Amino acid sequence: MINKYTIGSPINTDAVVESPESQPIDSFPLKISVAEQTVIRFNLGNSDAVYGLGESPRGINKRGWIYESWCTDETNHTEDKRALYGAHNFIVISGKEKFGLFIDYPGKIEWDIGYSKSNEVRITLSGSDADFYYINGSTERDITAQFRRIIGKSYIPPFWAFGYQQSCWGYAKQEDFFGVRDNHRKNNLPLDCIYMDIDYMDSFKDFSVNKELFPDFRTFVSDMKSHNIHLIPIIDAGVKNQKGYSVYDEGHEKGYFCTDENGDEFECGVWPGIVGLPDFLNKDAREWFGAQYKTLTDMGIDGFWNDMNEPALFYSVKGLEKANKKLDELRSKEVDIWSFFGMKDAVLGVQNSNDDYASFYHNIDGRRVCHKDVHNIYGTFMTRAASDFFEKEFGREQKLIFSRASYIGAHRGSGIWFGDNFSWWSHILLNLKMLPSVNMCGFLYCGADLGGFNNNCTEDLLLRWLALGVFTPLMRNHRALGTRAQEAYQFEHTEWFADVLAVRYRLIPYLYETFRRCSDEYDMMFRPLAFDYPDDPLACEVEDQLMLGDECMIAPLYEQNKNGRYVYLPEDMTLVKLSGEKVEAQSLEKGLHYITAALNEVPLFIRKGKSVPLAKPALNTAELDTENLTYLKG
Ligand code: GLC
Secondary structure, X not given: OEEEEEEOOXXXXXXXXXXXXXXXXXXXXXXEEOOOOOEEEEEOOOOOEEEEOOOOXXXXXXXXXXXXXXXXXXXXXXXXXXXXXXXXOEEEEEOOOEEEEEEEOOOOEEEEEOOOOOOEEEEEEOOOOEEEEEEEOOOHHHHHHHHHHHHOOOOOOOHHHHOEEEOOOOOOOHHHHHHHHHHHHHOOOOOOEEEEOHHHOOOOOOOOOOOOOOOOHHHHHHHHHHOOOEEEEEEEOOEEOOOOOHHHHHHHHHOOEOEEOOOOEOOEEEOOEEEEOEOOOOHHHHHHHHHHXXXXXXXXXXXXXXXXXOOOOOEEHHHHHHHHHHHHHHHOOOOOHHHHHHHHHHHHOOOOOHHHHOOEEEEEOOEEEEHHHOHHHHHXXXXXXXXXXXXXXXXXXXXXXXXXXXXXXXXXXXXXEOOOOEOOOHHHHHHHHHHHHHHHOOOOOEEOEEOOOEOOOOHHHHHHHHHHHOOOOOEEEOOOOOOOOOOHHHOOOHHHHHHHHHHHHHHHHHHHHHHHHHHHOOOOOEEXXXXXXXXXXXXXXXXXXXXXXXXXXXXXXXXXXOOEEEEEEOOOEEEEEEEOOEEEEEEXXXXXXXXXXXXXXXXXXXXXXXXXXXXXXXXXXXXXXXXXXXXXXX
16 A cells, blocks of 8 residues: 655656555655655664665665665765765664655755654655655555556566676777687687777767777677677766867757856766766757767667766866865865865865765756756656667567666666676675665666776685676676776686586576566565565574575675575575586475585575476577576475
């Protein structure tokens, strides 16, 4: 049962597709105070848990920290953070009383979940007008399914997007791409996609291709495709401000860029230097931007990743001027401790500054709206520009598209990836913990940068991470420029990688069917054990294992120099260790077990009475035989 309550005239975020009638706000079941900033408060029982908030830092149970809904270009995914790239305003309270709450509000929200007072949740909106959805249900999964129903079905990518994908900021020339392809093939390593990061563009201009690096791009794309490799270029939110660059000229002429307080184009810096920010919230501008993808789809491209769309601002022209002034002031002075910090803040503060987010404007159906009040839907509407265009032009399920920034609603047209993580062991666990939370908010096609984006990766880290990645719908190895090469063939035991990647392809029929079912039935592909075994207090506290589909449980290894880990079985299950074509099965009883797994093995737990289909290994999805399957039995 879902009740909706409305305060004022909220901005339409398009998050909800099936909206119930609004009830009078005085019947809202939680304490709510409506003023300049709407605040909701309620108490938690001592052992209540709070789930949700999608892509956010820390644990599965969100209790004991303060979070923010504010799409943030945050590269340090550490515990002190309050926000990452997504703003997913849905929580489920799980205690004697169970309910869900979705706040449809595109500005900043602070979620104090037992941070200030251990037994109190206090949710503060930066403004007042919003829609609130209060959801009653018998279980966490049922509450989530009811919510998912009103926000609409999740995006389904093309089948090949379930294959293994290799990415790297730094692949520039055609030869780099041929090398990645050939080295995978040579080493018996499957591969379906190679990503093109900003290096492929001409001067980082969206929808351009550097002609020196790719003299015949169309032939290059089709050559790769003839080897069953899809090339996936990146598109950034900012459009280089350069006269003579047709995308910029057209956008400028039509007034499709965001404006400053004086009505002039807002100027900020990202990869290409000064850019205009397309006003994706303006329907015409959105359609115009979406149509630009045609330049690349016409050349055979069938997948994209949309980046820097929080939007990430390295600086604004005005912010930089201010910082430079401050530095000029200090230039001739002796810098004492306070002016030193002042100087540091002035320089570091130019990036992603709140002052900048408060200083530019959108045109939403003729209404001028300050960016800070709609910040959290900017990336979503960029990605909608693309997905609406693809759907209109090519139909559903034809193109791969995923985004860095997102708000609920983006899940209908695209997937997400979890942004710039690190090659840290703790980030395997963070990757795992985020999966059920984003599934709750509709995002099924998702995954983290396997091996870690920042920092240098090691062989064992990548193998263990891939052993989790074999289960995530988006299975992409990606790293930053200047970090240690981390393609599977760069390491000593290439055959171990072949063993792990083979497991992915063996599982694709199962993962794909589970994925489709979860989209159709508004279900979660990954669930906390607490959702399936609410009466088992031990299961309810487990945060390093997940239920997968209705058949399995996963429990990846995430610590260095360990051959095994403790796993809690909430019921009798069969442990299977998968490696290449090898399958080793062992029945285990409910309870705590120490299980071991070699670096080339993927452990999977199958519930009693359930079975999981396995295909024969393949080197890409086009060659995968999805008909002749064998079955693993629990
Ligand atoms: C951002 C993206 C990252 C990409 C880089 C260069 O940091 O999150 O994935 O490699 O930009 O485009």
